[in-house]
Amino acid sequence: MPTYDWQDTIVAIATPPGHGGIGIVRLSGERALDIGATLFHGRRSLSRHPFRLLRGTFLDTTSDETIDDGLAVYFPTPRSFTGEDVVELHAHGSPVVLRRLVACAMREGARAARPGEFTLRAVRHGRLDLAQAEGLRDLIHAQTTYQARLAAQQMRGALSTRLQPLKEQLLTTIVHLESAVEFVEEQLNTHSRATLVEELSHLETQVRQLAATYRAGRLIREGLVLAIVGRPNVGKSSLFNALLDADRAIVTDIAGTTRDTLQEVATIGELPVRLMDTAGIRDTSDIVERMGVERSYRALADADIVLFVVDAAAGPHPDETQVIGHLRQRQAICVVNKLDLVPSVVPFELFLREHDLTCPVVGVSAHTRAGLAELKATIQQVAVGGSFDTSQDWLVTDARHAAALTAAAEALGCARELLAEGHSEEVPLAELHRALHALGDITGETGIEEVFDRIFATFCIGK
Numbered sequence: 001m002p003t004y005d006w007q008d009t010i011v012a013i014a015t016p017p018g019h020g021g022i023g024i025v026r027l028s029g030e031r032a033l034d035i036g037a038t039l040f041h042g043r044r045s046l047s048r049h050p051f052r053l054l055r056g057t058f059l060d061t062t063s064d065e066t067i068d069d070g071l072a073v074y075f076p077t078p079r080s081f082t083g084e085d086v087v088e089l090h091a092h093g094s095p096v097v098l099r100r101l102v103a104c105a106m107r108e109g110a111r112a113a114r115p116g117e118f119t120l121r122a123v124r125h126g127r128l129d130l131a132q133a134e135g136l137r138d139l140i141h142a143q144t145t146y147q148a149r150l151a152a153q154q155m156r157g158a159l160s161t162r163l164q165p166l167k168e169q170l171l172t173t174i175v176h177l178e179s180a181v182e183f184v185e186e187q188l189n190t191h192s193r194a195t196l197v198e199e200l201s202h203l204e205t206q207v208r209q210l211a212a213t214y215r216a217g218r219l220i221r222e223g224l225v226l227a228i229v230g231r232p233n234v235g236k237s238s239l240f241n242a243l244l245d246a247d248r249a250i251v252t253d254i255a256g257t258t259r260d261t262l263q264e265v266a267t268i269g270e271l272p273v274r275l276m277d278t279a280g281i282r283d284t285s286d287i288v289e290r291m292g293v294e295r296s297y298r299a300l301a302d303a304d305i306v307l308f309v310v311d312a313a314a315g316p317h318p319d320e321t322q323v324i325g326h327l328r329q330r331q332a333i334c335v336v337n338k339l340d341l342v343p344s345v346v347p348f349e350l351f352l353r354e355h356d357l358t359c360p361v362v363g364v365s366a367h368t369r370a371g372l373a374e375l376k377a378t379i380q381q382v383a384v385g386g387s388f389d390t391s392q393d394w395l396v397t398d399a400r401h402a403a404a405l406t407a408a409a410e411a412l413g414c415a416r417e418l419l420a421e422g423h424s425e426e427v428p429l430a431e432l433h434r435a436l437h438a439l440g441d442i443t444g445e446t447g448i449e450e451v452f453d454r455i456f457a458t459f460c461i462g463k
Helices: 032-039 095-107 117-124 130-140 145-155 158-182 190-212 214-222 236-244 287-302 320-324 346-354 372-384 399-420 426-443 449-456
Strands: 010-013 020-028 040-042 054-059 066-075 086-093 224-230 262-268 271-277 305-311 332-337 361-363
Touching: 010 095, 010 117, 020 032, 020 095, 020 117, 032 040, 032 066, 032 086, 032 095, 066 095, 086 095, 117 130, 130 145, 130 158, 130 399, 130 426, 145 158, 145 214, 158 190, 158 426, 190 214, 190 399, 214 271, 214 372, 214 399, 224 236, 224 287, 224 320, 236 262, 236 271, 236 305, 236 332, 236 372, 262 372, 271 372, 305 320, 305 372, 332 346, 332 372, 346 361, 361 372, 399 426
Parallel strands: 224 271, 224 305, 305 332, 332 361
Antiparallel strands: 010 020, 020 086, 040 054, 054 066, 066 086, 262 271
């Protein structure tokens, strides 16, 4: 576990690796202004003009050689991202220039920042709580508009705001029970005990409702894997290209064209998706094609949702029964392709019923793109287990938060049962403190260093 010296001034490149029009080097700590002023030389002083971008040059302190022309800005404590003195040096986005600025700063006494250390200092100084910091991380890594919106809401404190009244209710109950323990005249009577049981039941329900949003939130944050499977020549690759809206897979009338698994990242609605096009499943003596079929079955087993593609023009085929045998324990959607040739899904609905496979059936034409909107909506519904409402401005998206909420709900349930059974106040109190601790873990109020280290190790160096 790394140890942090909070008296150190840290430095790092805050912009992504590679070449760009602008690159930013960030300093934070007690000596940030001194070091920044040593490297940056302009007509105006950083210390006298905080929060303003000043124009000047960056000098190598060992040779007085000009490194670059650029801008610098000073954010004094506590009105900075980290809550400490912060200086940002805005140079041209050359990796050589930025690394040289970092090296000069380190010669002047700064040390290289660890992953996420700027944000960790913001948490330490109360500029963010832990849940907000994780929202910032998720915003940086967002791949879809909805991901970015949810992460931005969390960064602004949406989760913390929702938790605050729950923690206040819980604290009120704890104080009530603590008083009953300390003072005989405050001991619970039957009526007050019943009232507390009802309040705890309501509180437990609220916490469980928050935790339940993680099913959808996890998919929004992490995405899902979709495998397209079926017999050769049913239009799997055409559907793959249609969902990607690009000609990624080779499409021919020759059966068995796809012999390996192709993968691409796409967005379906607001869900990030890893889409896999697989080799056609059939009995074959061709060793290469047989290897492709084996990979198709592996993709089917690993997928969150399987798109079982069938050919409307050809109708149900006996070979499709072997695919159905692998789908009974999977989340699956039957995609009846080539509806531009035969506009009916009924034969396949009957076929699936005969073989005891219950799954949604959607008709499409990969050629004309008809039915794709319905298929995408069905994928989202199957993924989240019901209707998918992208107007929601908040969901639990982090496994750590979901686990803490579940632990809090379980502790509340235990406390409720213990109170209802007539146990003395000390017994349910222990469970209520456990629930409060779990809720505090989310925002970092009761977090331990190991948890902080694990979380901030997932940040980039300059954040």
